Amino acid sequence: MAGARWLIYALGGGMGHFTRACGLARVAARRGHRVTVVTNSVFAPDVPLEDVLGAGAHVHRLNPDLAKSAVREAVECLLDGVRPEVLVVDTFPRGLAGELAPMLPGLRMGKVLVHRDLNPTYVARFNVAAAVEDFDLLLVPGEDAPFSQHPRAVRTAPWLLLERDEWLSRAQARERLGVAADDIRPLVAVMGSGNAEEVAEAGAIATRLQERLGASAPVRWLAPPGPWFPVRAPSSGAPERNVLQPVRVWPALAVMPGVDILVGAGGYNTVQEARVTGTPLVALARARRYDRQAVRLRPEELARTEAELMERVAALVGPRSARAPETYSGGARDAVALIERTVLNA
């Protein structure tokens, strides 16, 4: 069915939910569907999602401070206003606030769950299994998940926001990150994501890494658009000496070909973008309520302390290690095709 109305439910903190949702939405929009993405992330107001989505897709940003009852009301209004032919729910089968669970059995549209790893305690305690039964299709994008053995579950490659031909070349990416064309040293990038505190912490880690590595490698602190960038330049004085300033980069996937070592956390997008582009990753597993970053990270990626992280990065900078091969395979495109075939054309 061409030109169907889609509502993609991407509620949740951080950037992971809306990034994955937009990866799907832009492919669906290019196929002629009319897509609405709903997010309540604190990052969403500052991130130019519409620029990557293009025509045919719309983002509805809920106030991140809305109470549970207000979220339920907003979701009901959206369902009523959009009247989607397919509802795609990212990560939370019951809805972030549990608000979808009582609605799902009565919703007369195709229902698709983007099914990923979830805290087993939550799965057991909130009877997530019952909510899963209300979905027509479970898409498992690139990592294991509680109900990945379900008969209606289909695995795909990871979903990324940009297609392979949208990544910058290595030279373009290094230039974008402020590395001179004749500078052949390996580039270390520290990804700021998760929440405001962790974005700032990424800056502190980048500064300490630059001190540790000295002239052997330039270090960059990557940050998405947000309040950590001054609205205008400070009126007096130069930036604090030796403190790295953030480089405004979003989507970070675009510059990944220019990064030789990525430092970050274990969120879905950071990890999948590093693996798909073949970029060595050294990451701290951050505490999350639902997402288990320590489970997602491989032993060679996981640093248990900042000291270990510093040592691992220094070791990678030393003898130049080759990047792993790229493994891009367009998981979001496969997902849209699956939704069209098994839900919209059913």
Added chain:
Amino acid sequence: MSPFSNEGCEVSTGFLFSHPCGLPAGALCPRCGKSVCDAHLTTQQEALVCTGCAMLGDEDPEDDGSTTTDSDDASAYYDDYGYYGSGSSWARGSSKDPHDFTEADGESLRHEDDSSFEEDLGGS
């Protein structure tokens, strides 16, 4: 006073990290000889054994490992999920996988028993 009261229960327990239970033991398991507290003592074939031995004893020797699933209940597909399911590379081999969690991983999983699920809308 029980001769076992000063000894901790030796039955392995723990959701994240396997460790001896440690509660005061009141009995010895006749099968494995471990000190056992009341909570880890159970009855099997009219004998009092520790829960570890009871679980081993429950295994049906004719069970070929296959399971039947009720297609109406998604939990049937979830039984062996955790860190991770049987089809996962994480689950292959012995239970002492080199990738097993250590206490250092606990920080990133500290919300597992959190009662704030579906309450904190920015904490995902």
